[in-house]
Amino acid sequence: MTPPMEHDYMGVNDTELRLGLPGSNGRVADGGATGGLTLGCAKRGFSDVIHGGSFSEAGEDAGGVTKAAPPPPPAKTQIVGWPPIRSYRKNTIASNSSKNNNDDADAKQGNECHYVKVSMDGAPYLRKVNLNRYSDYKELSLALEKMFTCVTFGSYGVSAREMTTEGRVLDLLQGSEHALTYEDKDGDWMLVGDVPWPMFADSCRRLRIMKGSDAIGIGKAPKAMEKSRIRN
Amino acid sequence: MDRAFSWVAAFPDEVWEHTFSFLPTDADRNAVALVCRSWHRIERLSRRKIFVGNCYAVEPAAAVRRFPEVRAATIKGKPHFADFNLTITDWGGGAGRWIQSMAKGWPLLEELRLKRMVVSDDCLEIAARSFKNFRVLSLASCEGFSTAGLASVAANCRNLKALDLHENEVEENCINWISHFPESFTSLVTLNIACLDGEMNVSILERLISRCPNLKTLRLNHVTPLEKLVGLLHRAPQLVDLGIGMLIGEGHPGLFSKLESAFAHLKHLKNLSGIWEAGPLYLPAIYSICEGLTALHLCDSSIQTPELSKVVSRCKNLQQLWAMDLIEDDGLIAVASSCKLLRELRIFPSDPHGLAQPVYLTQYGLLAVSSGCVMLESVLYFCRQMTNSALLAIANNCPNLTCFRLCIIEPYTPDYITQEPLDAGFGAIVELCKDLRRLSISGLLTDRVFKTIGASANRLEMLSVAFAGDTDAGLHYILSGCKKLRKLEIRDCPFGDKALLDNADKLEAMRSLWMSSCSVTLGACRLLAKKMPRLNVEVIDENGGGSLESWPDDCHVEKLYIYRTIAGPRTDAPPFVLTV
Numbered sequence: 001m002t003p004p005m006e007h008d009y010m011g012v013n014d015t016e017l018r019l020g021l022p023g024s025n026g027r028v029a030d031g032g033a034t035g036g037l038t039l040g041c042a043k044r045g046f047s048d049v050i051h052g053g054s055f056s057e058a059g060e061d062a063g064g065v066t067k068a069a070p071p072p073p074p075a076k077t078q079i080v081g082w083p084p085i086r087s088y089r090k091n092t093i094a095s096n097s098s099k100n101n102n103d104d105a106d107a108k109q110g111n112e113c114h115y116v117k118v119s120m121d122g123a124p125y126l127r128k129v130n131l132n133r134y135s136d137y138k139e140l141s142l143a144l145e146k147m148f149t150c151v152t153f154g155s156y157g158v159s160a161r162e163m164t165t166e167g168r169v170l171d172l173l174q175g176s177e178h179a180l181t182y183e184d185k186d187g188d189w190m191l192v193g194d195v196p197w198p199m200f201a202d203s204c205r206r207l208r209i210m211k212g213s214d215a216i217g218i219g220k221a222p223k224a225m226e227k228s229r230i231r232n
Numbered sequence: 233m234d235r236a237f238s239w240v241a242a243f244p245d246e247v248w249e250h251t252f253s254f255l256p257t258d259a260d261r262n263a264v265a266l267v268c269r270s271w272h273r274i275e276r277l278s279r280r281k282i283f284v285g286n287c288y289a290v291e292p293a294a295a296v297r298r299f300p301e302v303r304a305a306t307i308k309g310k311p312h313f314a315d316f317n318l319t320i321t322d323w324g325g326g327a328g329r330w331i332q333s334m335a336k337g338w339p340l341l342e343e344l345r346l347k348r349m350v351v352s353d354d355c356l357e358i359a360a361r362s363f364k365n366f367r368v369l370s371l372a373s374c375e376g377f378s379t380a381g382l383a384s385v386a387a388n389c390r391n392l393k394a395l396d397l398h399e400n401e402v403e404e405n406c407i408n409w410i411s412h413f414p415e416s417f418t419s420l421v422t423l424n425i426a427c428l429d430g431e432m433n434v435s436i437l438e439r440l441i442s443r444c445p446n447l448k449t450l451r452l453n454h455v456t457p458l459e460k461l462v463g464l465l466h467r468a469p470q471l472v473d474l475g476i477g478m479l480i481g482e483g484h485p486g487l488f489s490k491l492e493s494a495f496a497h498l499k500h501l502k503n504l505s506g507i508w509e510a511g512p513l514y515l516p517a518i519y520s521i522c523e524g525l526t527a528l529h530l531c532d533s534s535i536q537t538p539e540l541s542k543v544v545s546r547c548k549n550l551q552q553l554w555a556m557d558l559i560e561d562d563g564l565i566a567v568a569s570s571c572k573l574l575r576e577l578r579i580f581p582s583d584p585h586g587l588a589q590p591v592y593l594t595q596y597g598l599l600a601v602s603s604g605c606v607m608l609e610s611v612l613y614f615c616r617q618m619t620n621s622a623l624l625a626i627a628n629n630c631p632n633l634t635c636f637r638l639c640i641i642e643p644y645t646p647d648y649i650t651q652e653p654l655d656a657g658f659g660a661i662v663e664l665c666k667d668l669r670r671l672s673i674s675g676l677l678t679d680r681v682f683k684t685i686g687a688s689a690n691r692l693e694m695l696s697v698a699f700a701g702d703t704d705a706g707l708h709y710i711l712s713g714c715k716k717l718r719k720l721e722i723r724d725c726p727f728g729d730k731a732l733l734d735n736a737d738k739l740e741a742m743r744s745l746w747m748s749s750c751s752v753t754l755g756a757c758r759l760l761a762k763k764m765p766r767l768n769v770e771v772i773d774e775n776g777g778g779s780l781e782s783w784p785d786d787c788h789v790e791k792l793y794i795y796r797t798i799a800g801p802r803t804d805a806p807p808f809v810l811t812v
Contacts, residue, residue, distance in 0.1 A: 081316035083584045083614060083641050119403050124350050124376035125321055126401040
């Protein structure tokens with residue numbers, strides 16, 4: 001990091017400030033037209049290569065310069081609440097990979113979002129989760145527990161994968177306070193955990209955390225088992 | 233006392249009341265209320281609009297009692313950073329107590345606007361039944377209600393003019409809530425339901441639209457097949473503001489020309505927004521209305537540069553453009569040369585977590601717009617690289633900026649050419665843009681930038697800071713300068729106790745301060761709370777809640793929210809929020 005300067009910012013870096021001095025006439029435009037900014041651009045970032053230092057017509061390569069696509073950045077751990085965009089903007093954000101239409105390898109890296117609303121009985125708030133961020137029920141369950149801090153699914157999430165029989169599902173429900181249900185593509189409400197994860201992630205439209213006792217009373221589990229038997 | 237002010241009695245109250253009605257701001261009215269008892273009485277009885285920037289700053293009943301003739305109320309709840317999930321889920325901001333007091337004290341209320349509050353269905357029902365002249369309901373970034381609540385609004389508010397739902401989290405459990413508007417209901421002017429993404433019965437919507445001849449604003453929800461949209465547009469050719477929802481186009485031959493002709497009939501259209509997934513082939517259908525547009529919001533669309541450039545070059549009268557960074561520098565260059573009346577530009581990141589190929593949106597795009605659009609006042613720009621020289625040039629080009637929010641996505645990013653901090657660039661912005669009221673800074677920044685902001689940003693009202701600064705001096709510069717600062721929100725900066733304690737008085741002159749992941753200790757919070765009884769100093773502890781008294785002074789405070797209030801500590805705080 002540069003050491004603090006004694007004089008104010010005007011003296012920091014003369015090469016920079018030769019460009020567009022305050023009080024200079026006219027607007028300070030982009031590099032090519034006035035030659036102003038090109039002075040400071042000795043070391044060019046990738047975008048300079050693209051633009052060739054001048055305004056390019058929409059859609060044309062500037063002077064036939066090849067668009068040198070930089071390698072995609074490595075996946076980073078995501079900081080909470082950063083960048084500061086409203087989590088409201090979701091599913092419709094399209095992946096760039098289809099646009100920069102080159103490597104197939106990149107196609108899978110696109111941020112496919114599958115956000116679904118999660119509501120909890122009695123709680124005055126909704127949340128959204130991106131199902132594509134999780135690879136199994138356990139991860140989803142843990143994430144939901146974190147989000148709705150007073151909820152525990154008991155051992156529900158952990159053993160979801162092992163659930164194969166109706167009896168087991170009901171046992172688990174009796175053990176925990178809450179049950180996780182979801183609405184599928186057909187509009188039916190089912191218990192989470194009955195079908196293999198990929199199938200669930202694909203067909204889930206919304207999630208609802210119900211009181212465990214309600215879920216048993218409605219008797220969704222048998223129906224869910226039936227449905228998955230039909231599908232499998 | 234009033235003997236000394238006998239001139240007050242020289243005119244009847246109505247004359248003073250009429251005079252006060254010309255005062256443009258609440259601050260002016262507040263000043264007038266301090267002159268003498270008579271003016272205080274006349275002013276409070278004639279105040280018709282009230283703005284409560286922090287719902288916890290005053291008791292609802294007290295507000296209602298002081299201003300008994302209010303017709304329009306705007307109330308805000310959670311801190312701004314709640315939008316980015318930095319507060320905890322049930323932090324507060326409940327509208328219930330406000331609605332109850334208002335229902336009792338303001339039966340003639342006509343307009344209610346709530347932002348970042350938790351509004352239950354019960355609240356909506358109470359409002360719908362209590363306010364006989366209810367005209368405008370606006371909920372922005374709220375949660376806690378469902379479409380069942382909306383149904384009771386539809387059923388009970390006979391003269392409703394505006395139902396404006398902006399980015400709320402709504403539980404959709406009542407599919408045909410729109411059908412609860414009675415057949416006799418014709419008064420709608422604004423219907424914004426873009427945040428609902430469940431299925432909607434389009435024919436019910438069509439009937440509603442057909443019988444509301446004054447409908448000017450219609451923003452639809454996500455799933456509108458193209459054919460249905462055509463039908464809706466034909467019923468409302470008088471529309472001024474249209475949000476098109478998600479257009480899913482199954483191409484059948486006549487569809488394009490039908491769509492084109494439907495848009496061509498919208499001779500008064502000024503604002504166009506919404507998602508566009510119909511594909512670039514359908515985009516030319518809107519060409520005929522481009523010239524009339526003053527606002528274009530395509531922030532959820534994946535339209536790419538060439539097509540987008542063709543659209544914006546036709547929008548010669550555009551004043552407001554919101555788009556994804558897929559517009560790229562090229563698209564912004566097209567904006568700069570075509571949209572000479574542009575005042576506001578917002579560019580959002582299509583790929584915020586950098587998982588895919590980067591888009592070619594750099595500082596050049598913003599620079600081009602600043603150079604070509606002389607009326608530019610407001611900027612929100614997400615990008616991945618910036619230079620001091622570009623910022624300096626932007627400041628020179630646009631000395632009239634009132635709002636400048638730059639988010640360089642990767643924290644601590646320096647000037648990518650010189651590798652220096654961006655202090656000089658942001659310094660230029662605050663020094664040259666004398667009317668700057670709102671600023672968000674990002675990138676690699678040292679204490680120096682705060683010194684400049686503190687000294688020069690004399691009109692600044694809201695400042696957002698993240699991952700910046702070296703020492704406590706940074707915060708001290710801000711709090712001891714920035715004369716008009718009202719809201720300050722800070723995350724992940726090395727700011728701590730000393731600056732807070734040295735500037736305690738300033739905190740009462742501001743609306744609120746949010747600090748998270750900084751270097752504040754509980755001891756400082758205790759001292760501050762003791763020194764300033766009219767501040768609520770709230771610490772959020774996600775790990776345990778429980779008794780605050782037992783914790784030591786040197787314990788680190790992760791999330792801190794300080795706000796001035798005359799209502800005392802709040803009573804609805806959840807266990808994880810503790811008032812010191």
